[in-house]
Amino acid sequence: MTYCCALRLKDGLVFISDTRTNAGVDQISVFRKLYTFGVHQERFIAIQTAGNLATTQAVIGYLRNQIALKQEPNLYTVNTMFEVAQLVGRTLRKVIQDVTEDTQEQSNYYCSLLVGGQIEDAELQLYNIYPQGNFICATKDTPFFQIGESKYGKPILDRALTYDMPLDEAIRCSLISFDSTLRSNVSVGMPLDLLVYRVDSLKIPQGKRITSEDAYFHQISTQWSETLRRGLHEIPKPSDDYLL
Amino acid sequence: MTYCCALRLKDGLVFISDTRTNAGVDQISVFRKLYTFGVHQERFIAIQTAGNLATTQAVIGYLRNQIALKQEPNLYTVNTMFEVAQLVGRTLRKVIQDVTEDTQEQSNYYCSLLVGGQIEDAELQLYNIYPQGNFICATKDTPFFQIGESKYGKPILDRALTYDMPLDEAIRCSLISFDSTLRSNVSVGMPLDLLVYRVDSLKIPQGKRITSEDAYFHQISTQWSETLRRGLHEIPKPSDDYLL
Structure with missing residues (x-):
């Protein structure tokens, strides 16, 4: 399992990922799930991955290979973050199609990706990319995305996180979200990777x-x-009719 | 969807259930998911249900019918809470077998049950009964069970709930767990049914x-x-190296 969370806020982007992968409970490893790409003073792109490890590594491998061999398009030549999301989505879809050519069970090979960044003076963007290659974009109303084991850590984000929150406070909020998840699901594990743009x-x-x-x-x-x-103790006791 | 939570504590049992059922997002109803049985001064039994509504209602229907027709065994004649759990488990398994005789897709008809209570001067018991009819029993180490949409509301129980907690505090703790779930999943809905034994x-x-x-x-x-x-604000800011 995995837990990755990304925030698109007024002051920037925050990405946090765990690093635990498991194939059964007795085969646990540490793998980084947060990757960065970029050209100083021109573009910054971060990708977080959840799902089949071979699929996620293949996607990152293709994206790096395109850059290394100067194949077009690649992450360093596309013009906008929208085109970044399209390229990553197409790459993901192709990886899944290739590996599942001979099977109907595509979902075993699925992964989900969060892709965020900024190119030149355009707006920050954050995308949640589905295994089918399509994607949605974070907004002021919904300034965060989660992939993987998202539920344990969602209540604190739902209640406290806002688009206008300073980055340092948003980091605290996200780390609380991770702490709740780590306590309730052993398939999400330390260390964590944190990135603030x-x-x-x-x-x-x-x-x-x-x-x-x-x-x-x-x-x-x-x-x-x-x-x-302490908060629990501060809540007044229920009246007697709650205990009848 | 559903969220039900039951606690087996030193001072008694607490059961809370939501009441929302849905078949698609445009077919939402209110159904009670918490049922009581008992004989004053002799036995108390509560059952909570999550899953296919026809299955859960059939199980409760069979259990009531056995009592009404004085069929043996029934909930009012079995000797121990262990036998209660066995009877409920067998009934659940039979209901699922009957309805899935002509299909391989048993899981569409699954439900899970929490069964708690006390018979005469024996210990309180709380069981989590699976669709297969087998079950596990709550202990001092693990004094609560959840069925249905359990994840959003689990962190507060994991952190705060203990076997020795007074009932009124445990009620507050469980209601917080419900509030977190209600905020994050619209398929769990008010009103709630609370029962304290x-x-x-x-x-x-x-x-x-x-x-x-x-x-x-x-x-x-x-x-x-x-x-x-307030708790979020009280956490000290991260040092600069977290934001590099």
């Missing part, structure tokens, strides 16, 4: 790997448990 | 229906949003 910076962030020893993440986790327990 | 009382609680106008539930919902937002 500031709007109009047009530089490729180096990102931060958050390990299980990370003191800040540990503090968030502990403090959040305390917040919930 | 105090250990050794051996009486059938009347229960409480919590409607969307319920002032206490509204307060929990509002106050919990405030708790989360």
Whole structure:
């Protein structure tokens, strides 16, 4: 399983991915699920992946290969983020078609992708790309996407995250979302990869790997448990007719 | 969809169910998913249902019919909660077998059940009964079960609920779990049915229906949003290396 979350906010983009892959409960590995592409001062593109690992690695492999061999189109020559999403979507669809030529069970080979970035002075964009190659775009009303094990971590995002939230607060909110998911589903695992892109910076962030020893993440986790327990105690007791 | 949650705690049992059923998004109804059985001063049994509505109603129908016609065994003559779980499990399995005699697609007709209660001076029990008719039993380590749309509401239970928690606090905790689920999944809907059974009382609680106008539930919902937002602000900002 996997949990990836991406935010498109007023001040920039935030991407967080876990790194656990599993084929059965006794075959667990660490694989990065957050990839970056870009040309300094011109374009920044990040891709997060959830689903069949061979499929996601093939998609990234094709995209890198196109760049290396200067095949057209590629991520460094398309003109807009919309064209980035189209290229990634077509690549994903082709990978799935190739591997499932002889089978009807396409869904075993599915993956989902989040693709965000900025090209020159155009707007930031964030896309959620489906296995069929089509996609949807984040908006001010819905400023975040999740792929993989999304449910445990969704309530905090639904309640607290807004488009206008400062990046540092949005990072805290997302890390809480990850902490909730990590606690409830062992197939989502540390370390996490965090990447923050500031709007109009047009530089490729180096990102931060958050390990299980990370003191800040540990503090968030502990403090959040305390917040919930305290909040629970602060709620007034139900009246007697709730206990009849 | 459905969300039902049941707790087996030191002081008693708590059951909460939503009431929304849907066949597609344009065919939404209100159906009770929490049923009680019992004999005053002798036994109390509650059943919660999630899954195919015809299956769950057939199971309850059979169980009531057995009692009405004094067929043996029935819920009022079996000796222990273990035998209650066996009887309910066999009934569920039979209903699914009957309706799927001519099809391989059994899973469309599946349902899951939570069954809790107490008979005379034996221990409280809570069982999670699977479509195959087998079941597991709640323990001090794992004092709650959920069926239906369980993920959105699980983090608060995982973090806060304990076996020794007083019933009124456990009710608050469960209502928060429901509020999170209701906000994130429109196929789980008000009103809610709440039932609290105090250990050794051996009486059938009347229960409480919590409607969307319920002032206490509204307060929990509002106050919990405030708790989360305040807790988020209280978490220290990440250091600069998280934003590189």
